[in-house]
Amino acid sequence: MRMGALCVLMLPFAAPGVVAAQSLSLPEAIEAAFTENPDLAAARREIGVAEGDRQQAGLLPNPELSWEVEDTRRNTSTTTVMLSQALELGGKRGARIAVASRGQDAAQLEVERRGNELRAEVVQAFFTAIRADTGLDLARQSQALAQRGEQVAEGRVRAGKSSPVEVTRAQVQLAETDLLVRRAETLKGNSYRDLARTTGSSTLSFDRLEYRELSPGKSPSAAKIFTAINQSAELRLAQAQIEQRDAALGSERAQRIPDLTVSIGSQYSREDRERVNVVGMSMPLPLFNRNQGNVLAAARRSDQARDLRNAVELRLRTQTQSALDRWATAMRDVESFDQVILPSAKSAVEAATRGFEMGKFGFLEVLDAQRTLIAARGQYLESLAMATDARVTVERIYGDLNLFTTHP
Template sequence: MFIQSGRRFVPAVVLALACGIAAAQVTATAIPLDLPAAIALAAERHPALRAAAHEASASAAAVEQAGRLPNPELAWLREGHRAGARTTTVQVNQPLELGGKRQARIAVAQGASELATSDLALRRQALRADVIDAFHTTLIAQERVQLAQATVALAGTGLKAVDGRVAAGKVSPVEASKARVAQADARVELERATADLAIARNALGGLVGEPLDARALAGGTVDALPPVEPLAALLRRAAGALSVRRARQQLTYRQAQADAERAARVPDVTLTIGSQRDDQLAQRQAVVGLAIPLPLFDRNGANLAAAIARSDGARADLEAAELAARTGLTAAHLRYAQARGEALLLEHEVVPEARSVHELTLKGFEYGKFAFLDVLDAQRTYFQARARQWQAMLDAWRAHAEIERLAGPAQPD
C-alpha cells in the first residue's frame, strides 16, 4: 500500500511543479517590461557582450604569459663513434633577454588587455543606447497603433453620422463616399502601424533575448523625458567618454609596441653551462659559453618604423575621437532639446486644442452647422498633431540614446 501511494504521489508532484512553472511563466509574461528591466536583460543575455567578456579574459591571461621568462634548452652532443675515443657534452642553454624586452612585452600585453576591457565597456554602452532606442521605438509604435485604432473608430462614427444625414436627405450622397474613403485610409494606416509595431517588437526582443509578442511595455509619457543636461556639462563628459578613453589607450598600446620593436634591436645573449667528458683522457671538464647574434643584416629598422607610424596614426585617431565626441554630443544635445520642447508643446497645447476643435466640429455637423469636409479637416488636424507628438517623442529619445552612446549615462546603473 505504501509503494502504491508513493507511485500516486510522484505524478502529483510532477503535475504541481509543471503548473507552478507555467504559472510563473504566465506571471512573468504579464508583467510589463520597463526600460531598466530591458537594459538589464540585454546586458545579461546579449551574445556580443559575452564575446567581449571572453576577449577581455583572454587578454588578461596574455598579460600573465607575457611576464614569463624564456625556457632553458637542454642539449646533448657526442663527437666520435669509437669507444674510448668519444667526447660527450651535456649543456644547458639559457637565453638572456636584453634591452628591456620582457618589460616591453608586458607593456604591450597590458595595453591589449586595457583595450579589450574598453571594448567590453563600449559594447555595453552601445547596447544600452540600442535598447533605449529600440524600447522607445516599440513604445511609440504601440501608441501609433492605438492612435490608428482611434482613427478607425472615429471614421466609423463619422460615416454613421453622414449616412444618417444622407438618409434624411440633408446632405449629398457624395459626403458618404468621402466618409468611406476616410475610413478606408484609416484602416490602411492601422495595418501599417500594426506591421511597424511587429517589426519594432522583433528588434527589441532580439536585444533583450526573449520574444515580446505578448508582453506590454511600461512608460512613454512626454513628462517622462528627462530634462536636457547643459551643453557645457556634456562636453566635460565628452573628455572622458569611453570612445575617447579607448583612443587614448590605443595610443598607449601603439607606443608600447614601438618600445618593444626598439628593444628588439638589442641582440639577446645565450648563456651555455655544461659538462664535457673525454673518454680518451678519462676526465670531465666544465663547459661555459656565450652566444650573441651579430646584427649585420637585420636591425629591425623596418618594424620599428612601422610601429612609430602606427603610433602617429593612433595619436591622430585620438584627436579624431575627441572631435567626434564633441561634435556628436553638440548635435545630439540640440536635437534632444528641440524634440523635447516640441513634444511638450504638442502634448500640453496643440493636441488638446485640436481634439476640442474636432469634437465641436463633429457635434456641429450632426446639427447641420458644418459640412463633412470640415469634420474631415478637423479630424486630420487632430490626428496629425498626435502623430507629430509621438514622432517628436521618438526623436527626443533617439537623441537621448545618442547622448548615452557618446558620453555614457549621467548616473551609471
C-alpha cells in the same frame, strides 16, 4: 471560492512552456541586456584574452637541452650534452609586460564602450516600443472618429439631408484608418521583438511596458556634458591606445639589444676516457639588423594613435553638440503638440462632426479635420522619435545620462 481554489490547485499541472507575460520597465530591460546580451558577453571575453596575453608576456624563455656526438665510431666518439639559457637584455621582458598591461586596460575600456552602446540600443528599442504602443492607441482613436463620422453621415443620408456621396467619403476615410491600425499593430509587434532581442532573448517575456513619460525627457546641461567628455569611454579608449602604442615602441627599441645565451654542459671522450666541463656564451652581432624598421613603424603607429585620439575628440564634440540641439528642438516640438496642436486638432474634429450632424458643415470639413488630426499625430510621433535618436546619440557616448540630468 471553490473555483478559485481549484485553479490554484491546477497551477502545478499547467502545460510546460506556458509563461505568464509581464510588464517590462526601462531599468529592467537594461539590466537584462547587461546580463543576457550575447554581444556584450563576447566583448567581455576579450578581457580574458588580454589577461592571457599579460601572463604570457611575463614568462621567461625556456632553457634548451642539446645532445651531440662527434665521430660516430664506438671507440673514438665524443658525446656532448649542453644546457643553454637565453638571457633577455635591454628590458625586453618588462617592455612586453607593459604592452600587455596596456592591452588589458584597452580591453576593459572596450567593454565599457560596448556597454554604453548596448545601453543606447536598449533605450532606442524601449522608446520605439513605447511609440508603437502610442501609435496604435492613436490609430484606434482615429478609427473611432472615422466610425463616428460614418454613422453620422449614414444618419443624415437616411434622413434625406445629405448626399450618399458623403457616406462613400466616410467609408473611404474609415478604410484608411483601418489601414493605419493594421500597420500600427505590425509595428508594435516588431518593436517588441526588437526590444526582446536587445535584452538577449528570442522570445517575448512581456506583454506591456512600464513607463511614466512618452518622451525621452529633457536634454542634460551642455556644460556638464562637455566637461565630462574626457571621461567618456571612447575617448579614454583612444588615450589607452596611445599608451599601448608607446609601450609597443619601447618594446621594439628593446629588441635592438641582442640577447645573451649562456651554455653549460659536459663532454665525454671514449677515446681518452675523460669527461670535461663545457661552458659557452653566444650573442648575435647587430651589424645589419638592428630592428630599425620595426622601431620606425612603431613610432609612426604611436603618432597615428595621437592623431586618431584628436579625431575621436573632434567627432564626439560635434556629435554631442548636434545631438543636444536636435534634442532641444524636438522637445520644444513635443511640448507644442502636447499643449496646442493636438488638443486644437481634436477639438476641430469634434466641432466639425457636430456641425455636420447639425447641417452647418459639409462632410468635407469633417474629413479635412480628421486628416489634419491624423497628420498631427504622425508628426508628434516623429518629433518623439527625433528626441529619442538624439538621446541615444548622447547616451552612446557618455553612458547613463541620469548622472548629468538636473532636476528643478
